[in-house]
Amino acid sequence: MTGASGHIGSEIIRLALTDGHSIRALSRTPASDTKLRSLGAVPVRGDLTSLAVLHTESAAADAVLHLATAYVFGGAPYESVRHIDFAAIDAIADGLAGTDKPLVATSVTLTVAADPAGAETDEASPIGPNELHTRMLTETHSLSLRDRGVRVMAVRLAPYVYGHGRSGVAQLMEIGAQAGFVTVIDGGRNRTTTVHVDDAARLYLLAAEKGNAGEVYNASASTEVNLREMSDAMAKAVEVPLRDIAKEQAEKEFGPMMTFFLSVENRASGAKARKELGWEPKGMGVLEDIRQGSYQVVAKALRK
Numbered sequence: 001m002t003g004a005s006g007h008i009g010s011e012i013i014r015l016a017l018t019d020g021h022s023i024r025a026l027s028r029t030p031a032s033d034t035k036l037r038s039l040g041a042v043p044v045r046g047d048l049t050s051l052a053v054l055h056t057e058s059a060a061a062d063a064v065l066h067l068a069t070a071y072v073f074g075g076a077p078y079e080s081v082r083h084i085d086f087a088a089i090d091a092i093a094d095g096l097a098g099t100d101k102p103l104v105a106t107s108v109t110l111t112v113a114a115d116p117a118g119a120e121t122d123e124a125s126p127i128g129p130n131e132l133h134t135r136m137l138t139e140t141h142s143l144s145l146r147d148r149g150v151r152v153m154a155v156r157l158a159p160y161v162y163g164h165g166r167s168g169v170a171q172l173m174e175i176g177a178q179a180g181f182v183t184v185i186d187g188g189r190n191r192t193t194t195v196h197v198d199d200a201a202r203l204y205l206l207a208a209e210k211g212n213a214g215e216v217y218n219a220s221a222s223t224e225v226n227l228r229e230m231s232d233a234m235a236k237a238v239e240v241p242l243r244d245i246a247k248e249q250a251e252k253e254f255g256p257m258m259t260f261f262l263s264v265e266n267r268a269s270g271a272k273a274r275k276e277l278g279w280e281p282k283g284m285g286v287l288e289d290i291r292q293g294s295y296q297v298v299a300k301a302l303r304k
Contacts, residue, residue: 002088004041007197027045061101068088098149112128123272160193162295163196184231188244199279218273
């Protein structure tokens, strides 16, 4: 695995070990080594530029789950780092070519344009004209590796992968607590895609087990929650007011990337994964998790 010490990767390790698998995970630092060992994985020193390590480990593995990317949200433009992602994926593919062993790559549902009528989108929907659309270049490159005899597929993650009191939801709660308010943009009526981290982790394992080469699967449990509902739940949890501002003001305060993230409509259907892989999301809904689940512990700490 790459990206194994992160929010989703940690849950993949937990589920994979429960299923009887062993995990070897790319690790950049001694701190990551310690965390991975505590989770039950074997750390392998390297990063996305360690091409020989990626090739050797992939050749020895029964499957590769690739969650890491050189891109940092809000950091340098993706175009400036995509060559790192491409080279890493190529090194992994070289170790898997001709074996029929699966490679599950990672993408995001935010690359897809919102449906003009407000309906759900699917894996075949058009790509949107936004600042994340360039990430599709890596997804497209990954899927092209099937022509080299690699059983590669991609999981597109929802913008809100939540659960266990971690991830972006906890970060937004912390920002709100520190600022003294939680912000919505232009009313916050834009709906978004959400999935519990346990369900996202299970989808990776199902894709490796049952997925077909060249396919894409949306990790989407719900597309009905809007940002106002979610932000209101976070504001109440940390006991601060909800603030509504115009998009122009948001861009001045937060910059274009965060404004895009908070204001974009994203309703990516998870029907394909349910039908083709037998995926059954079971995690608590995001609003329930904020109001009375794992994020109550986060809120209590932030209210002190």
